[in-house]
Amino acid sequence: MKLTGGCHCGAVRFSVAVPRDVELLDCNCSICAKTGFLHLIVGSADFELKSGTAALTDYRFGTGAARHLFCATCGIKSFYVPRSHPDGYSVNWRALDATDGVTATVRAFDGRDWEAARSRLD
Numbered sequence: 001m002k003l004t005g006g007c008h009c010g011a012v013r014f015s016v017a018v019p020r021d022v023e024l025l026d027c028n029c030s031i032c033a034k035t036g037f038l039h040l041i042v043g044s045a046d047f048e049l050k051s052g053t054a055a056l057t058d059y060r061f062g063t064g065a066a067r068h069l070f071c072a073t074c075g076i077k078s079f080y081v082p083r084s085h086p087d088g089y090s091v092n093w094r095a096l097d098a099t100d101g102v103t104a105t106v107r108a109f110d111g112r113d114w115e116a117a118r119s120r121l122d
Contacts, residue, residue, distance in 0.1 A: 004050075005096040007071035007078050012052030014079060016042050016091050021103045024093050029111025031061070031068065035077060038093040038106070047079070047089045 001020060006013040018040065025039040026032075032039075052071065059068040065083035070076065078095035081088075093104065 001101060003096050003099065003102070005078055005091065007052070007055075007074050007076035007095070009071060009074035009076075011055040011073050012071045012076075012078055013050040014091075015048045015050060016040070016089075016096075017046040018042065018102060020101065021105070024104050024106045025109040026106050027109040027111035032111055036094065037077065037090075039082075039109070040091040040093050040096075040104075041082070041085055041088060042091060043085075043088045047091070 002015055002017055004013065004015045022040055025041070027037065027039060031037070055071050055073060056069045057072040059070060060066065061068075063083060065086065067081040068077055069080045071078070076095065077092060079089050079091045082090040093099070
């Protein structure tokens with residue numbers, strides 16, 4: 001299925017190809033807990049940035065491996081490049097326009113103990 005999404009002001013728009021059943025990660029790390037980000041991990045071939053490249057600003061913290069991409073106008077992070085999947089994207093489920101027809105299962109992810117939690121994903 002092809003879903004679309006973007007930031008609040010509409011400057012950043014993307015599409016993502018997903019199966020009918022997806023798993024979402026609800027991370028408790030400092031940035032995800034404060035922003036309410038709900039992770040849908042996809043490969044780079046399944047993600048297409050439609051517009052807004054110039055509107056994106058990059059924020060890095062901790063190890064600096066993750067590329068947190070925010071709309072410079074409205075501040076929304078609708079997707080980013082996670083350190084767990086540097087060749088893919090983590091799309092914010094809550095930034096999608098509609099998810100009709102997709103069944104999502106949410107799983108807790110202990111991002112406060114990232115290394116241990118990541119090893120359990122493999």
